[in-house]
Amino acid sequence: MTRTVLVTGGSSGIGRAVAARFVADGADVVVTGRRAQLVETTAQEIGAAGVVCDATDPQAVEALAARFDTLDVLVNAAGGLGSAQPRPGAGALETVLAEWQADLDGNLLSAVLTTTALKPVLAPGGTAIAIGTIGSERRGGSYGAAKAALTAWYAMLSADLGPRGVTANVVSPGYIADTGFFRGAMTDAREQTLIAETHTKRAGAPHDIAETVFFLASPGARQITGQTIHVNGGAFTTR
Numbered sequence: 001m002t003r004t005v006l007v008t009g010g011s012s013g014i015g016r017a018v019a020a021r022f023v024a025d026g027a028d029v030v031v032t033g034r035r036a037q038l039v040e041t042t043a044q045e046i047g048a049a050g051v052v053c054d055a056t057d058p059q060a061v062e063a064l065a066a067r068f069d070t071l072d073v074l075v076n077a078a079g080g081l082g083s084a085q086p087r088p089g090a091g092a093l094e095t096v097l098a099e100w101q102a103d104l105d106g107n108l109l110s111a112v113l114t115t116t117a118l119k120p121v122l123a124p125g126g127t128a129i130a131i132g133t134i135g136s137e138r139r140g141g142s143y144g145a146a147k148a149a150l151t152a153w154y155a156m157l158s159a160d161l162g163p164r165g166v167t168a169n170v171v172s173p174g175y176i177a178d179t180g181f182f183r184g185a186m187t188d189a190r191e192q193t194l195i196a197e198t199h200t201k202r203a204g205a206p207h208d209i210a211e212t213v214f215f216l217a218s219p220g221a222r223q224i225t226g227q228t229i230h231v232n233g234g235a236f237t238t239r
């Protein structure tokens, strides 16, 4: 049967690769993002449907959810480093608050809103997956903290959805090249440092994450739930 897949933030980078992987499997895929032109272009290029939706906007998320009678795979890939704009003349604490709120909105509440809205239509045998970050393990700041909170929330989600035959996991990437994440600010020296931290001595690629997400949504992964799956070439190791 044809699967229905929603990838938030599917208009670029990791989300785009995830969406393309499910399209290649014959799924009906919807990608979202805030920039309308990028959503349209990406949807056309990969053979998905595109919907402009800011995942931090409850009304936009409700309108998105209303498009689905049933959903097999939900991938919350929308997120990134917050770009808070503190008001001119803002004090130091006000600035800190704006930065934290931007990261919490973009990386935690975006997935909470989308998942809450789509939960009722997630079909048995389906899965909800969120994209975390290696930054939750070290030096993550407000961005890593927001993604760490997302992981905690996904543990509860897993317990909630498990009895219905739906799994919930977080895929936590290390450095992934060829994404819009760094907004052109990645220097050669910084990239070489990140690559040197890996055991594989290469940057991650969007397809590394796409293949992991695809596996978690496969029949072979039905007993994997409530987990954080690290995909970082060994840059962060676990027991």
Ligand SMILES: NC(=O)c1ccc[n+]([C@@H]2O[C@H](COP(=O)([O-])OP(=O)(O)OC[C@H]3O[C@@H](n4cnc5c(N)ncnc54)[C@H](OP(=O)(O)O)[C@@H]3O)[C@@H](O)[C@H]2O)c1
Pocket (backbone or CB within 6 Å): 008, 009, 010, 011, 012, 013, 014, 015, 032, 033, 034, 035, 036, 038, 053, 054, 055, 056, 076, 077, 078, 079, 080, 081, 106, 110, 131, 132, 133, 134, 172, 173, 174, 175, 176, 177, 179, 180, 181, 182
């Ligand atoms: N690249 C890395 O090294 C890396 C490492 C660890 C984790 N991650 C995580 O991977 C995920 C994907 O990022 P990426 O690396 O692929 O970067 P990217 O190329 O910039 O993709 C981010 C996607 O999310 C969308 N997006 C951001 N905020 C959104 C919102 N509020 N509502 C809807 N869509 C939104 C963006 O489109 P619009 O801007 O048009 O909305 C874009 O499609 C993010 O959650 C990021 O935190 C990335």
